[in-house]
Amino acid sequence: MERLKATYLIETPHNVEKAAAVLAGEQSSGTFVAVPGETDELKARFAARVEQIERLDEVPEPSLPGERVGNSAFTRARVTVSWSIENFGFNVPALMSTIQGNLYELRQFTGLKLDDFELPESYADHFKGPAFGLAGTKKLAGVEAGRPMIGTIIKPSVGLTPEYTADLVKTLAETGIDFVKDDELMTSTANSPFAVRVEKIMAVINDFAQKTGKKVMYAFNITGDLDTMKANYETVLNAGGMCAMVSINSVGWTGVKSICDWGALSIHGHRNGWGMLNRHPLLGINFPAYSKLWRLAGVDQLHVNGIKNKFWESDDSVVRSIKACLTPFLNNDAILPVVSSGQWGGQAFETYARTQTTELLYMAGGGIMAHPSGPEGGVRALRQAWTGAVDGYTLEETAAMYQEFGESVEKFGKGG
């Protein structure tokens, strides 16, 4: 029978083999005393199995509150466990409860992080994956191969009126920008009701598209309960929009799945709350596993933070996340990595050097809006940075070659 394999980073004061056995036992039998009815045959069919254990380092103090065993050190290891898919079939929330769930509660571990998982091919028959994915989203936005989509976020996050926002979008469209998004804090506010904002913004976008042939992709934040999201989705679609943004952690997997199933808009997955799930090195979930769950739901675009971001996340984690988005999964080639947070173009060089790709959405907020030559200069600078990076020039060389990027370096590059 086909099996799901999940890999964890663990830390334990116990013998690693015994701890791994507890992990497998909790997630397939799950009680503290032997009970009748648990036959050997049944165990063989449904029990989780420890597939591999790779010992890593030892540390003197535990990473999380848990058990101590005398003066034992705490051993870290990479552990792979497998389950028959007979246990949960093609039910992803049940799968999540199996490979995550109570595992984090086990006192035998002083660290436990789900790193990645692999599904049998049969999953491809039950999950059609993202309706657009990377290629479909770029095509929808009319962005040619060989360069990233360039985007920005409306700031301040909340407070602007629909009219002011639409004016801003007009300014941005005229810069040649590919993508604009609501902030994750902005859904429907007292002075910017969702439907009014969509109407005003899409009037500008549709008008600009008619004049120039360039239709800016705007990610409207449809986040809400299911009825709200459905109504918002239809509002966007009816107005000629191409994209909806969802705060995936706040909405949750089943709600996001329902939205993605509608299939008419590219879904921009905003992962705010990610730090709660990932910030501790030995608790929660890493991006390879996390992104697969959302690809099963059908998300087309997923945030990955950015190189030298303003947040805590390391560049290594960002690079790994971009690569995860670009790795085929089931019948989907790639989803669009959304690079943002403190970006101004200066990071294009390292981003390209470490990922060798232009297949991403590269977003700057202040980096565009606060550019010395205005938003148009900001967008031009971002494109110049990527051209320079792809052509093999350094940041300094590119700054010398292109005026607007040179101005960006002057203004934003001094701390970087």
Place this chain on the structure above:
Amino acid sequence: MERLKATYLIETPHNVEKAAAVLAGEQSSGTFVAVPGETDELKARFAARVEQIERLDEVPEPSLPGERVGNSAFTRARVTVSWSIENFGFNVPALMSTIQGNLYELRQFTGLKLDDFELPESYADHFKGPAFGLAGTKKLAGVEAGRPMIGTIIKPSVGLTPEYTADLVKTLAETGIDFVKDDELMTSTANSPFAVRVEKIMAVINDFAQKTGKKVMYAFNITGDLDTMKANYETVLNAGGMCAMVSINSVGWTGVKSICDWGALSIHGHRNGWGMLNRHPLLGINFPAYSKLWRLAGVDQLHVNGIKNKFWESDDSVVRSIKACLTPFLNNDAILPVVSSGQWGGQAFETYARTQTTELLYMAGGGIMAHPSGPEGGVRALRQAWTGAVDGYTLEETAAMYQEFGESVEKFGKGG
């Protein structure tokens, strides 16, 4: 204008006032440079506001990866921040993205945990809350006031056939048990399809109810995508069931809200995955805030772990969680605290001493099934433990007074 207040436990190497201002700024303006359009008037209306700062201790090392400021110590504090509800209205996922969201990403903090939040009264007009809650669920299960509901979990978690499970439920019904549940790992498996399991189990339960007047509440695990949950919900309802269980973290807020809105079954909220959100003392969310989010969704019953549980959670956290469930919130008096994990009756004494309540669902797995006198003895022992505790006797006195509880102490009490 009405405001939402959220309280956090934070840790920072910075001046606490400055760090709190960053927190408030990120969650209402959210960019790293000043931008046009952010007027003073707009800020006054939509900006988050730091309401209170209470300094706690200082520590030499950071709890989470983040910024260092020279050799500065890391200050811990309790910080209250408020937002106008104009920012998000009555949209709970947007509220979650506001009070959690990117906050966990801020490198200015080496610890950040949402502890609790308070909503304005107007929320009561938009959220009807749990359809049954504590009182409604106990009434539905026919459990009189003054004693806890007694329940158990079918074990092993996965692998049993519907026939075997139904036989087990028959045995359990005959013990006088109030409540039985699927394990969170058990949804629909190769050898126990959901609809068949419901049919077999409800036949037993309905039959027993007809004979005795006592209808056992069974929590069928309907967890899945929205279509699956809707179909499963209807299956349970049509078979005469009274309760559905949902793995709330795996399903997510909007999916759970949709289910609770159907309103015909008491919803048993299983919080597997909780450790991921809570195990680190300074990352994630504490139960008072967590439980309010699920009460807004309409969950009737919520897991709280148990005293001296087999997991990592402290007794203090368990007691605080029980009290949170029993505290009125908006127009709902209380939801049912679900006490479980390694329970066998011995913990009834401390549970009662510390909470002074019998208004809970007290669940034992092995504590019932592996009782020396069989499941009937196990259930009787649990009731005896609670009677003893409420009547003011000690564990030892109660063990001496009641045979079955005495046997429990013999078998399970030696390690406790």
